[in-house]
Amino acid sequence: MKEIKIILWGFGAMGKSMAENIMCKKGLKIVAVLDKDEKILHRDIGDILNISSPSGILVRNDFNNVIRNIDADIVILAIDSYIEKVIEYIELILENKKNCITLAEEMIYPYTTNFSISSKIHRLAKENNVTILGTGINPGFVLDSMIVFMSSVCNNITRINASRINDLSPYGLTVLREQGVGLSQEEFGKGILNGNIVGHIGFKQSIEFISNAIGLEVDDFIEFKEPIITNTYRETKFINIQPGMVAGCLHSAYGLKSGNPVIVLEHPQQICPESETIDTGDYISIEGDPNIHLNINPELPGGVGSAAITVNLIPQVIACKSGLKTMLDMKLPHGVQGNFAELLKKYRVGDLYD
């Protein structure tokens, strides 16, 4: 194999970011791009990405035809967050003997939340000798895999607190609305009730992931979405808000054991956090033996990070044992500076001395 052949399914912000990555890499090749957005349909992705030369790859929406008939090693599925919304597409991909990485947040650890669907997907992947993995920066890395990895140097773990504080300022109105930015406190309450304010997707899965990996038992799960009310005037390219209005959503989740918090994850998302001297960052605190206090400042960037880890895991997902996998099944994930197809060959041979 000279190049790993990739179908990108979903050409929104994430799909575009991955396409840009892939086009700079050795040993990776995009063979088709799927998206239903009329505005980009039939356009060359080089044109959409503002690359001078055309790529020869036009955006298509005949997904049945593409998945069935185009030869590819893997499909990257970045179209929705929820299992129910992506399950039929995942089935189509696996039935056509293609490996899959999805950025659907709920797929990061579907075993406990969606047992029967997970079981079905796993069987289907096994039958067709392919692998499906859910990943991303969060869920997928910061508030689950990284916590689990750090726990490996602990002799004992009694409680985990972690927080991802980010800045929504670069994002447009679609994202801002999902976090309630610009609403009054009353409107925010209504938005929570009618489901318009989404907060973060995947907390339950991240907590199950951590709990099952470490064996840190939890018997209950609760989550809260609270408005972040600004004390200062805040302004971005897309919105401006007055003191007293909602600057974002503090979404927090608790894994409880006998009523006591054991795993506590927080993800406050807001515009202009610096206006109230809040440092963005990823923060992990493990109470145990030893205690661990880890900071990443600023936070790992969501878009770039999700695109990177997805692309970096392509060779491993193709090479590994078939089935529905999670980040716990991956060998130490790592960046890839060299040729991806060569790396896949190396993975398949086993190691140097086999």
Next chain:
Amino acid sequence: MKEIKIILWGFGAMGKSMAENIMCKKGLKIVAVLDKDEKILHRDIGDILNISSPSGILVRNDFNNVIRNIDADIVILAIDSYIEKVIEYIELILENKKNCITLAEEMIYPYTTNFSISSKIHRLAKENNVTILGTGINPGFVLDSMIVFMSSVCNNITRINASRINDLSPYGLTVLREQGVGLSQEEFGKGILNGNIVGHIGFKQSIEFISNAIGLEVDDFIEFKEPIITNTYRETKFINIQPGMVAGCLHSAYGLKSGNPVIVLEHPQQICPESETIDTGDYISIEGDPNIHLNINPELPGGVGSAAITVNLIPQVIACKSGLKTMLDMKLPHGVQGNFAELLKKYRVGDLYD
């Protein structure tokens, strides 16, 4: 299997720390302890560890007999830092069909530095269907595995800088002498020349590990050991030093590409760093897309962390494919709060749905 049977080979500070961990865990059992130190020979390890009830395990030094005749799943080898010093014992362990984790620093990534020995160990492990892994907090985690893991969210990596700043104050004179603490600057220079000042062991291996994992090419390696001269009076339980004397050793290592530093690792080790307002910590900085700045304050503790990761990896090392393995071959390492023998069973079955 109700309990995983463990032989601890080496009952110094590290062996004792692991024994304490193991004795608190479910599903792990120490079946023999080996050490050649006359002061602890034939003594009950419960007595040595100041545990009220005797364990029934006496320290022995008949290693040939123990490794050949005592039934065990794994041997933890913590007796020396250098491959040449442990190779004959590793061979004995593997020939007797026992898995092995070693804390010998050079074993963290022996492929490039000791090709023929690595090749021989790998064949021997394969022939006997067992696994050998080198691990520890450093090398093994902070300045190699953790860097590689963080690189997985990078689309591009151009340079890595990492530093582990620790405090030698708790350590006795043996450790302090190896870092030159209490010497004059002139004596330090002599100590480097005659090999009495050791600094950190494993830098070359850590740099090869990172370089090969990520594909971040290096073509040369240099390292420096410099004295840390104190400006203040510093005092511990074991030593006191005047301004102008050596408080420790700044050991740094450079992986170069065409003369330019690509991977830079530093490990300044000294007593009382706080006396000159130096914060101990683990610091990782990745230059690329994105840039990553990670801090752990204080640093992950060396003794506790090394013992923990070794014990936590026992089930995975027993379950995994045979051969000479590195941390790169491990699935996402994690702490273990539950029963280790149950976890091994789960690993062996594959996952829930297989």
